Amino acid sequence: MASVLVVLVLAVASLVNKGRASPTSGRQCVQLEVPVVVNTSAIHWLQKKVDSTIDVVDWVDDMTTWSSPNTTSRILGQITVKDTFKISGQLCVPAKGPRSDTLQLATHGVGFDKRYWDVEIRSDQYSYVDSVLAEGYSIFTYDRLGTGASSKPDAYDVVSTGVQVEILRQLTILARSGKLASASKKVGGSSNLSSYKPTKIVQVGHSLGSVIIIGLLTADGASSDGAILTGFLYNSQIGSASVAPWGFEYAKENDPKKFGDRGSGYIVQATKANTQLVFLKKGAFEPALLDYAWEVRQPNSVGEFISLGTVLGQPAPAFKGPVQFFIGEKDYGFCGGDCNHTYNVTALKELYPASSALSVHLQPGTGHGLTLSTNATAGYKVIFNFLHGSGL
Template sequence: MGGILPLVSFGALVLASTTASTPTGSATTTTTKLCVQLQIPVHVVATNYHYDQPRVDSSIDAIDWTVNVTTWSSSNFTERITERVDVNKTFNIGAQLCVPSRKTSKAGILQIATPGLGFGKEYFDVKVDPQQYSYVDAAINKGYSVLSYDRLGTGASEKPDAYDDVQIPVEIEILAGLTKIARGGKLLSSSNASSAISNASAKFDFVPTKIVHIGHSFGSYINSLMLINYPDIIDGAIFTGLYPNSIEATNPLNVLNYNHAFAKESDPVRFAKYGSGYFVLDNEETLQKLFFQKATLDPALLTYADSIKQPEAIGEYSSEDDNPLAPAPNYKGPLMFFVGEFDNFICNGNCSGIYSEAFARQIYPGVGVDDLTYYLQPNTGHASMLSTNASAGYEVMLGFLDSRGL
């Protein structure tokens, strides 16, 4: 992809031009970003399982499910498997592709951003004071292209069965599928929206020169598991909200620590399309406890987090025990773990001094000594991209990629 990309509008498909604001500490120039909203069909073949667990059809059920799966003697979901579920389906995934309007040396490097539980793609493209908080804007200003997407069951993506469809093996294959589509230069042409294109001169599709994965929390977890079977599919990665440490494996927080409500009952209008098995973090207080640190908390961002929060599927939780973090020995690209210093979810509130080099090396033995690293974002909680020092963190992340030729 080179040159200046056209501003185009094709009926239902709109390629919008907006200004990417420059984060604090960056150069004073700004870059126009061109963004298009896509519906990308991704075919998935995966093995899921059906689990013996309560159904969630109300907020009372949501609390009952939480107590049930964290207090039973058989709380390990592997013990609750009742049958295998073979998935062979095509799922429609909502995504946003943004590219810089001017020619840059990095425009061919595509970053694919995967959000964590409780959020969709809006987590990466914050609309509150975007010059401070939008990761997409920060990346565009450095010349990158960015594909952010809604995981299955969230946002503009399809909302299938929350118990048997929306599980980790399926989400791994969706991420791998999106990456393969991007590698083949088919993001736009494979989208359901592409049928609206009639102007053959509009060259938006491109074959990326390199692909980098950016994940947050559960999104980072999915990324890491994907690298087990698809080690050569990307050129580098930054996993935020994921941190090999000496506490996580022995004293993790679980769903009993956070209040959930049945999505449709919590907001009947906003979550009208969500059925049984989808719940949502219930209010701003719960969001603060899970995602924020007071020292870097902007109340406007807490309200924003509540406005963009997305439901979580029961199957995402029940499939974790059968899909533990495991070695990806054949992945050899650079990798950074990026975590808030006071991440309540990952480190029980204090990540200082607990990074485990041995654990990291066990997972990624093929990564070079200088290419496997970590960074603690000062005074920050689990949602580092919603902290008041987010832009400083983006400088670290994008600087890491640049230093590795990405």
């Protein structure tokens, strides 16, 4: 069995190396350690402690049983989160590009880190970063708090949706000021991007990342010139979304070597089958991409799940840019497996009354993991065409 696992790991590593053999021409990237100062209030929640996989199952039971306390009744009060967090990010700017002064600031969702946007297997077909650069835009991707190489603080109240919104707001302010690179520690890559200053910023999110952007648009709508909300859609089936299909386990127990730096309250999908169920639709993905998704999987905090609803359903009257909801037609998590005929565009427009343009796109036959699906680049073209049509 061990030899089989070794072969599989080597096979994935080989595919990764091949995928980067011919990077996008003119790809200039710098890897950064961004110090993000946060001083905000957060909710203190009534939650079950999660210190083992047995606890995780009990937590899932508590979160999904119909007679369990609702979210509002779990609020115990407010706390102040005042700290400087290390956020791992990558800034990429095309060597030549008519839109390089427009920065796409990308926030990933549950189960991944910033590698979600920069798939290393057949990057010409799957990497959103490469496609953005080829289109002439610049892009900043980062590991959300609690994931990847970013700080991993308390998983109950600190690594929560509201705090993630504030981190995104601070990153946006840094980027807008032109200090994103110069105020950060360079840990790799190009040395000539320290003065990069965009004139426009488009927020791009996936899943929880889109929820975080929704929170930003409500809290500080004027900070963004546009928003692409992938892997999320307000719709009639959104209530069916549940933590149960993830098959979560305690991260440190699931893989002590990979997730040994995660403490209490950090959970991760247990098997490759769970990853497929949540992210991919049979017939719309290559098996190598499922292997890749499993290899780069990341834990999340229990606090992010309980706090999801705190930023949803609120209007963003100050946001004047274009917004696109872009979701897989067969998204299992947010539409119960079929997004057709589940949404109301008029209701969506009421949330963004000053938006210059609003659209909904269902990517045909695709599941929740948009960058991992076989028609990824076709989807990217839809996004770019929307931005072009909106003057971005």
